Amino acid sequence: MDKVGIVGYNQVKCYSDANYGRYEMIFEAVRGAIDNAGLKKKDITTVISATNDYYDGRTISNCFTVEVGGGYMADESKVEMDGAHAMLYGLMRILSGNHKLAVIWGGSMPSCYPYHSARLYETDPTWERPNAYVNDITSSGFQMRAYMEKYGLSKEDIAKVAVKNKKNAAKNPLALEESQNPNISISDVLEAEIYADPVTELMVAPPCDSVAAVLLAPERQAVKITDKPVWITGVGWNQETYYLGERDLSQSTSMEHAAKAAYDMAGISNPRNDLDVAELFEVCAHEELIFTEALGLVEKGKGPQLNTEINGDFPINPSGGALGGNPPCATGLIRIIEAVKQIRGEAGQYQVGDVKRAVASGQIGMCAQNNILYVLEGEN
Amino acid sequence: MSEKIIEKNKGLVKADFGFWVGLYMDKFYDTFEQKKIIGNKCQECGAVFVPPRNICGICNIKLPLDQNWIDVSDEGILINYTRTAYKVTDRRARKAKKLNDIGMVQLEGSDTAIVYPLIDFKEDDLKTGMKVKVKWKDNPTGGPSDIEGFIKG
Numbered sequence: 001m002d003k004v005g006i007v008g009y010n011q012v013k014c015y016s017d018a019n020y021g022r023y024e025m026i027f028e029a030v031r032g033a034i035d036n037a038g039l040k041k042k043d044i045t046t047v048i049s050a051t052n053d054y055y056d057g058r059t060i061s062n063c064f065t066v067e068v069g070g071g072y073m074a075d076e077s078k079v080e081m082d083g084a085h086a087m088l089y090g091l092m093r094i095l096s097g098n099h100k101l102a103v104i105w106g107g108s109m110p111s112c113y114p115y116h117s118a119r120l121y122e123t124d125p126t127w128e129r130p131n132a133y134v135n136d137i138t139s140s141g142f143q144m145r146a147y148m149e150k151y152g153l154s155k156e157d158i159a160k161v162a163v164k165n166k167k168n169a170a171k172n173p174l175a176l177e178e179s180q181n182p183n184i185s186i187s188d189v190l191e192a193e194i195y196a197d198p199v200t201e202l203m204v205a206p207p208c209d210s211v212a213a214v215l216l217a218p219e220r221q222a223v224k225i226t227d228k229p230v231w232i233t234g235v236g237w238n239q240e241t242y243y244l245g246e247r248d249l250s251q252s253t254s255m256e257h258a259a260k261a262a263y264d265m266a267g268i269s270n271p272r273n274d275l276d277v278a279e280l281f282e283v284c285a286h287e288e289l290i291f292t293e294a295l296g297l298v299e300k301g302k303g304p305q306l307n308t309e310i311n312g313d314f315p316i317n318p319s320g321g322a323l324g325g326n327p328p329c330a331t332g333l334i335r336i337i338e339a340v341k342q343i344r345g346e347a348g349q350y351q352v353g354d355v356k357r358a359v360a361s362g363q364i365g366m367c368a369q370n371n372i373l374y375v376l377e378g379e380n
Numbered sequence: 381m382s383e384k385i386i387e388k389n390k391g392l393v394k395a396d397f398g399f400w401v402g403l404y405m406d407k408f409y410d411t412f413e414q415k416k417i418i419g420n421k422c423q424e425c426g427a428v429f430v431p432p433r434n435i436c437g438i439c440n441i442k443l444p445l446d447q448n449w450i451d452v453s454d455e456g457i458l459i460n461y462t463r464t465a466y467k468v469t470d471r472r473a474r475k476a477k478k479l480n481d482i483g484m485v486q487l488e489g490s491d492t493a494i495v496y497p498l499i500d501f502k503e504d505d506l507k508t509g510m511k512v513k514v515k516w517k518d519n520p521t522g523g524p525s526d527i528e529g530f531i532k533g
Contacts, residue, residue, distance in 0.1 A: 116468075117468075120468060125397065125399045126399050126400075126401040126402065126405050127401075127405070127431055127524055128495065128524075130523070130524050130525065131496070131524055131525055132467075132468045133468060133482050133495050133496065133497065134468070134495050135468045137464065137466070137468070138462055138464055138468060138482055138495075141462025141463075141464065141482075142460045142461075142462055142484060145460055145461070145462065145508070146460055149508060193465065194463065194464070194465050194479070195464065195465070195466070196462040196463070196464040196466075196482075197462055197463040197464070197479075198462075199462075241437050241438075243492060244484065244493070244495065245484055245486070245492040245493030245494055245495065246491075246492045246493075249460070
């Protein structure tokens, strides 16, 4: 694959009820990324966004975001998935050889709508939707139980992930304020309100308002724009069947396949040694452990045994991950931005030593039906 | 400064969907009227699907409409469950009066699991692997809510 570099990024802080109209928020994210990179509107040749018509409350929701997303009189398109999938589309546009600068942005404002109810609209309208027993939360309850029972794990094993991520989020100024808790304990997590047993409120990535943007450029332009480009050296994505009743929810087969494809492309044979940090989109605390295993960082069922703190054996989600704030359609893109910050040494209080190579993931669907994984590397 | 919130155009447009369930699900729901459950079997891998599918996703082949229908028991095994304090349709406002138990059940003779409420279980009763059976509505009409849920088998 030709070299494609991430040459800029910007994220609006996560808010539970942002004091913005949504177009102001998109403009701030995209214009900020362009300004930070020292670029101008005329440099943008293609814009790919990630939004969702249900979350935006209108059809063809990108028709209103053309100007604020920098897409006026540019080649523009939309991906109705995670922001990490929009970056895949942007990557392909750059690889086509026809573009010099791609803007990728994604985001939403769930303060305007009941997010978990909107997730019901993902279910089969001829079978599951009329009775409304399945949404992102109840399916996460199934997923956590399947994982715990398969490997004999405890609720405490899962709660530890929530504690780590909320403590990490306290060091991340862009995380959701309500998720930043340096003093949280395992019992706080276990005693929080039941969402869908065994999942409690504090194990769930909280939907919030935010928009994120990333800039991509081919090698020739990338090295002119910045002296710290971050290269996309591997990408893999994969999808499982829709029906929960056909899947083994104790593992993430699609993430295993996505990781194999991304690792093969990047020449990674031993992920635990070859990678320095991972930023993963976990909808619930237990999902981070399932992904850790799918990425080959530990054996299946051993996720809780790996020390994934910022100074641990293999840091995962030093930014706080999605548990630090989950703005729909932006969350995967934010994971990519956080991995870029780690590689460029720009992660401030949650910087993980010297990072040469990182992975970042996005996902979409019930129990992470579809996963996408990027391998990102610095100049060396 | 007041917070001005515009709600969507209430009453101006009504565009509800009427999904036709398709030939396979039509046949499936018809049998609900007799309080019976059927699935269909992939002619290649042998998997039995409940509800029926028009294709096998793994083999990527069409399953014939007129063949390989299998009578499935209305008893099965609880393979997973969750207890939730909310109504799935509105987590913000509508908290349920009591915890709802929702289960994934694999009916005997089927290779897939379906999701329905678990009726009249106490928390300590619930165990994956236990036997459960369908509680039918008194007067089924051929739709997904003919199955009220699952009770102890």
